[in-house]
Amino acid sequence: MHQDALQQFGLRIKQLRQAQGISQEELGARAQLDRTYISGIERGKRNVSFKNIVLIADALQISVAELFNVPEFS
């Protein structure tokens, strides 16, 4: 976790999403967030709020702890 944590976060979301074989649109629908916003997050352009982090984790059906339980955030 150094500079550009947001891009790391976006990549993590993207990987998890693709691992489930769903589109940004589908993830957005599940999390009740706009598809273009999901796109921005995955590209590291959005400074996501905690509530939305929780929404996205839920949509990906994992816990917040699991979401960050990777070397990039350790």
Place this chain on the structure above:
Amino acid sequence: MHQDALQQFGLRIKQLRQAQGISQEELGARAQLDRTYISGIERGKRNVSFKNIVLIADALQISVAELFNVPEFS
């Protein structure tokens, strides 16, 4: 992670801060955030952004993964 994740988050910050024996003011100084803002976070009144989550984790000298590595977020 059920209702009021923000309050869980605030409590977590508070516990970590107190475990280090530092004041909100000191934590704020380390994270370069206002002490009243830290206060609001600990009380679950602020929907913190990811960038600030990272700043606070750094100020507490732990990783983001560790920050969420508790039952409340699992």
Place this chain on the structure above:
DNA sequence: GTGTGACTAGAAGTCCGTG
């Protein structure tokens, strides 16, 4: 040393569209 309400600027987030 902390809780709280209020405030403004600027970022978050939505909704329309394009290639």
Place this chain on the structure above:
DNA sequence: GCACGGACTTCTAGTCACA
């Protein structure tokens, strides 16, 4: 299915005076 932009509304960031 995704990146990206413009215009728009809603919310957070950041700070203050006061208790």
